[in-house]
Amino acid sequence: TEEWLHSLQGHTNQVTGITLNPANHLQVYSCSVDGTVKLWDFIDGILIKVQLVFCNIQDLISLFNEVEVHETVEIFLSSGLCVSACPECFQLVSVHLPKSAEQEVEAKEMSAVSSHISKNPSCTAFGRGVRVHFFFFLVWIRLWRNFIHKKEYTYSTQHWHHNAVNTLCFTPEGTHLLSGGIESVLVQWQYGADNRKEFLPRLGGSILHISASSDGQLFCTSHSDNKITVIESSFKVCGVIQGLVKGDAVLTDLMIDPRSKALVLNGKPGHLQFYSLLRDKHLYNLDIVQQEYIYEAGLDQFEVVKAAFDIKGSWLATVEERGKKSSDLEFFLKLWAFDERTQSFVLNTTITAAHTDRIISMCFSSSEETTMLVTAAEDSQFKAWCQGADDQNFWSCDFVGSYHKLNPTNCSFSADSSLLAVSFQEVITIWSPDTWEMLTTLCQPPGVIRDLCFGRLSCSKYLLGTTTKNLLCCWNLLTCELEWSTSVDVSKLQPDPFSENVAAFSYQSKHTDLFVFKPSEPRPLFTNKNVCSEKVHRAVFVPREEPLNSCDESTQWLNRSQLYFLTQNMDLLTFSTATEEDRMLSSSKQLVIDDSVAVTPFYLLLGKHRQQQQKLNTQSHPAADKPQQTQGSLLHTPAHVLPAASVLCSMFVNSFLISNTGVQSCVLPVRVQQC
Numbered sequence: 271t272e273e274w275l276h277s278l279q280g281h282t283n284q285v286t287g288i289t290l291n292p293a294n295h296l297q298v299y300s301c302s303v304d305g306t307v308k309l310w311d312f313i314d315g316i317l318i319k320v321q322l323v324f325c326n327i328q329d330l331i332s333l334f335n336e337v338e339v340h341e342t343v344e345i346f347l348s349s350g351l352c353v354s355a356c357p358e359c360f361q362l363v364s365v366h367l368p369k370s371a372e373q374e375v376e377a378k379e380m381s382a383v384s385s386h387i388s389k390n391p392s393c394t395a396f397g398r399g400v401r402v403h404f405f406f407f408l409v410w411i412r413l414w415r416n417f418i419h420k421k422e423y424t425y426s427t428q429h430w431h432h433n434a435v436n437t438l439c440f441t442p443e444g445t446h447l448l449s450g451g452i453e454s455v456l457v458q459w460q461y462g463a464d465n466r467k468e469f470l471p472r473l474g475g476s477i478l479h480i481s482a483s484s485d486g487q488l489f490c491t492s493h494s495d496n497k498i499t500v501i502e503s504s505f506k507v508c509g510v511i512q513g514l515v516k517g518d519a520v521l522t523d524l525m526i527d528p529r530s531k532a533l534v535l536n537g538k539p540g541h542l543q544f545y546s547l548l549r550d551k552h553l554y555n556l557d558i559v560q561q562e563y564i565y566e567a568g569l570d571q572f573e574v575v576k577a578a579f580d581i582k583g584s585w586l587a588t589v590e591e592r593g594k595k596s597s598d599l600e601f602f603l604k605l606w607a608f609d610e611r612t613q614s615f616v617l618n619t620t621i622t623a624a625h626t627d628r629i630i631s632m633c634f635s636s637s638e639e640t641t642m643l644v645t646a647a648e649d650s651q652f653k654a655w656c657q658g659a660d661d662q663n664f665w666s667c668d669f670v671g672s673y674h675k676l677n678p679t680n681c682s683f684s685a686d687s688s689l690l691a692v693s694f695q696e697v698i699t700i701w702s703p704d705t706w707e708m709l710t711t712l713c714q715p716p717g718v719i720r721d722l723c724f725g726r727l728s729c730s731k732y733l734l735g736t737t738t739k740n741l742l743c744c745w746n747l748l749t750c751e752l753e754w755s756t757s758v759d760v761s762k763l764q765p766d767p768f769s770e771n772v773a774a775f776s777y778q779s780k781h782t783d784l785f786v787f788k789p790s791e792p793r794p795l796f797t798n799k800n801v802c803s804e805k806v807h808r809a810v811f812v813p814r815e816e817p818l819n820s821c822d823e824s825t826q827w828l829n830r831s832q833l834y835f836l837t838q839n840m841d842l843l844t845f846s847t848a849t850e851e852d853r854m855l856s857s858s859k860q861l862v863i864d865d866s867v868a869v870t871p872f873y874l875l876l877g878k879h880r881q882q883q884q885k886l887n888t889q890s891h892p893a894a895d896k897p898q899q900t901q902g903s904l905l906h907t908p909a910h911v912l913p914a915a916s917v918l919c920s921m922f923v924n925s926f927l928i929s930n931t932g933v934q935s936c937v938l939p940v941r942v943q944q945c
Contacts, residue, residue: 272509272511276315278300278310278312278315278317280308280317280320281300281302281304281306281308282302282304283302283303283304284302284303285300285301285302286301286302286303287300287301288300288301290484291309295484296311296312296313297309297310297311297312297318298310298312301323305322305323306320306321306322306323307320307321307323307365307367307377308320308321309321317373318373319370319373319374319375320373320374320375321365321367321375321376321377322374322375322376322377323365323377323380362382363380363381363382364380364381364382365377365379365380366379366380411427411428411429411431411435411438411447411449411459428459430449430457430467431449431451431453431457432453432566433451433452433453433566434451434452435449435450435451436450436451436452436476436477436478436479437449437450437451437477437478437479437480438480439480439481439482439489440482441482441486442482442483442484442485442486443486444461445460445461446458446459446460446461447459447461448480448482448489449480450476450477450478450480450491451476451477452476452566453471453476454471454472454473454474454475454476454477454493455469455470455471455472455473455477456469456470456473456477456480456489456491456501456505457469458505468505470501470505470507473491473493473499473507474493474495474497474499474538475493475494475495475496475497475516475538476493476494477491477492477493478492478493478494479491479492480492486503487502487503488500488501488502488503488508489501489502489503494516495515495516495517495537495538496512496513496514496515496516497510497511497512497513497515498510498511498512499511512552513552514543514545514552514842515536515537515538515543515545515552515555516840517536517537517538517539517840519536520535520536520808520836520840521536521573521574521575521576522534522535522536522542522574522575522576522577523535523577523578523808523810524808524809524810524834524835524836525577525578525579525810526579526810526812526813527544527579527583528579528580528581528582528583529583529608530544530546530553530583531546531547531548531812531813532544532545532546532547532553533545533546533547533810533812533834534577534579535808535836536573536574537555538555538563539559539563539571539573540557540558540559540560540561540563540571540572540573540574540590541555541556541557541558541559541574542555542556542558542574542577542588543555543556544556547812547834548815554614556606556614556615558574558588558590558604559571559572559573559574559590560617570592570593570594570598571592572590572591572592572600573590573591573592574588574589574590575589575590575591575601575629576588576589576629576631576632577589578632578633578634578643579634580634580635580641580643581634581635581636581637581638582638583608584607584608584641585605585606585607585608585618585634585641585643586605586606586608586615587603587604587605587606587632587634587643588603588604588606589601589602589603589604589629589632589645590602590604591628591629599627599628601624601628601629602620602621602622602624603620603621603624603629603645604617604619604620604621605617605618605619605620605621605643605655605665606618607663618663618664618665619664619665621655621665624645624647624653624667625645625647625648625649625651625653626647626649627647627648627649628647628648629645629646629647630646630647630648630678630679630680631645631646631678631679631680631681632644632645632646632681633681633682633683634683635683635687635703636683636684636685636686636687637686637687640656640687641656641657642654642655642656642668642687642703643655643656643665644681644683644690644692645681646678646679646680646681646692647678648677649677650672650675650676650677650678651670651671651672651678652670652671652672652678652681652692653667653669653670653671654667654668654669654670654671654703654706655667655668656668669706671692671701671706671708673692673694673697673699673708673711674694676694676695676697677694677695678692678693678694679693679694679695679718679719679720679722680692680693680719680720680721680722681693681722682722682723682724683703683724684724684730685724685725685726685727685730685767686730687703688702688703688704689701689702689703689709689724689747690702690703691722691724691733693719693722693735695718695719696713696714696716696717696718696719696737697711697712697713698711698712698713698714698719698722698733698735698745699711699712700712700747710750712733712745712750712752714735714737714741714743714745714752714755715737715739715741715743715755716737716739717737717738717739717740717741718737718738719735719736719737720735720736720737720738720760721734721735721736721760721762721763722734722735723735723763723764723765723772724765725765725770725772725788725789725790726765726766726767726768726769726770727769727770728770728790729770729788729789729790731746731747731748732744732745732746732747732753732789732790733745733747734763734765734772734789736760736763736774740757740758740759740760741755741756741757741758742755742756742757742758742760742763742774743755744789744792753789754792756792758774758776758785759776759777759778760774760775760776761775761776761777761782761805761806761807762774762775762806762807762808762809762835763775764809764810764811764833764835765811766811766827766830766831766833767811767831768811768813768830768831769827769829769830769831770788770789770790771786771787771788771795771827772786772787772788772789773785773786773809773811773833774786774787775801775805775806775809775835777805777806780803781799781800781801781802781803782800782801782802782803782804782805782806783797783798783799783800783801784796784797784798784801785797786827786833795823795824795826795827796824796825796827798845801835801843802837802841802843804837804838804839805837805838806835806836806837807836807838808835808836809833809834809835809836810833810834810835811831811832811833811834812831812832812833812834813830813831814829814830814831814832817829817830818830818847822847825847828845828846828847832844832845832846833845
């Protein structure tokens with residue numbers, strides 16, 4: 271089903287590696303930068319043992335079946351603690367994990383196996399059967415035979431990848447090697463046949479890690495775009511587990527599709543991704559560039575840099591460009607119409623010369639009657655685009671505006687689309703979209719305008735702006751005067767379209783603070799210090815399906831919508847109330863329904879039948895004694911802690927017997943235990 275089941279929590283720092291215990295396929299070892307190796311029962315989520323290594327562990331490499339009685343684990347250790355002359359070098363170290371009845375044990379026996387290996391742990395792999403070792407240097411793969419016998423080893427070198435190899439993995443029988451890199455091509459090498467290779471191309475982002483199932487029938491590849499691909503041994507993709515697509519950077523704003531309520535932002539190269547926040551599931555990618563992406567470092571290719579939806583979700587505007595220098599700049603403005611038949615966006619208009627220089631801001635009007643798009647560019651102009659009168663509804667330029675040949679920096683429509691604000695360096699101009707008359711200008715303290723937004727609802731008479739001089743300013747549009755200003759370095763100003771609230775993220779002293787306020791008064795409604803350690807440049811308010819009824823003044827700003835924001839490390843964060851956390855905790859507990867049976871479609875089908883059957887039994891035999899169920903004592907207890915089966919047999923059988931007092935017949939419900 272590709273559904274998340276549960277997580278194992280216990281490490282105090284980044285988890286750097288996991289590997290199954292060959293002596294018990296229901297157990298897994300994990301290692302962390304915190305200097306510990308932990309053994310888990312991952313079915314029951316139980317921490318069995320903690321091995322204290324006291325080193326910077328970079329990865330677990332392998333556990334050999336041949337030496338499983340010694341419980342030897344091959345792990346990466348940072349040799350910065352071991353070799354002071356070369357802190358960037360890494361060593362392959364063999365650690366003996368001692369047998370002990372205690373849960374926490376210190377591992378004292380360690381020996382260096384190899385020095386000066388790659389700092390990337392995925393580029394080292396062991397073959398279980400043939401006991402060989404692979405690693406890479408630049409684009410070459412080196413194979414070592416008789417690796418443990420230092421005087422007898424031999425090696426050979428293989429080559430196909432045009433860039434550095436990211437990861438290596440042997441098949442369980444040791445006859446094939448799997449490799450992957452930035453090309454996003456899975457390569458299978460046959461041992462002993464230098465020129466025998468198989469390829470599976472176009473898997474998505476760069477391949478970061480490869481794993482093979484114990485029977486060799488399935489392979490898994492993890493990718494730089496936050497995706498896991500499940501592959502059959504015949505080299506056929508049979509499943510994809512896609513999270514929020516992670517790229518090098520998010521160039522578009524965070525947007526909400528008015529139709530699907532999905533989060534929209536940059537996805538795979540040249541695409542926009544639609545992600546359901548409610549289901550926490552990736553929906554689909556929309557191909558904007560419509561060109562094959564070449565996975566090669568340093569290659570200049572088209573990227574989606576701007577995107578915007580109209581208020582009804584009927585139109586999508588995108589800007590794609592390539593060329594970091596103005597002399598090499600190429601860009602296209604595209605308008606996409608929503609197709610009711612295909613339930614997706616279809617390209618309607620492509621404008622190849624929308625401006626003579628880079629587009630830096632873009633917004634749709636807020637009116638549902640007429641749809642208008644405004645773009646502002648570094649050619650000192652802003653342009654208004656409208657649909658034509660023909661049947662094709664193609665878009666064309668309706669107005670071109672400028673102000674003293676200054677470059678515009680931002681543009682924004684008021685809530686009713688009666689006003690358009692365009693900032694030119696340190697000056698804000700107010701325009702009437704009906705007549706394209708410039709109504710007034712707003713001057714403010716020194717500093718170029720960065721963010722610009724109108725107030726909403728009862729605060730619609732206010733206009734907010736942030737400057738490069740670390741000022742947050744609020745103007746009253748009725749008096750055309752500065753209402754208030756405060757000194758704060760705002761990295762992102764985000765209005766809530768469903769309330770009067772505005773969120774301001776401020777970065778200072780290596781951390782980001784959040785302030786939520788109403789433009790009518792500068793006093794914050796909510797303040798959260800140190801929400802993250804990185805700058806926040808992308809944020810969005812997401813409407814709720816059902817408004818909350820929070821009485822707490824500090825959380826009332828979350829009643830109508832929920833704030834999401836993206837950090838520079840590509841972490842998507844949000845705020846929730848205590849009531850929501852309790853509800854989420856309650857829903858997570860519901861996944862363990864009275865007997866820890868996982869909620870699968872098969873279970874739901876049987877569970878519904880079981881409830882109906884129990885209801886019928888209750889109506890037919892109201893006086894019948896209910897059979898005593900063994901709630902988890904046998905079916906849900908780890909086998910290694912149970913008494914002998916002979917002791918439990920009679921007790922287990924008796925638990926299903928029904929009292930013969932006044933009962934003629936009874937149908938027992940069927941229970942399915944998922945293993």
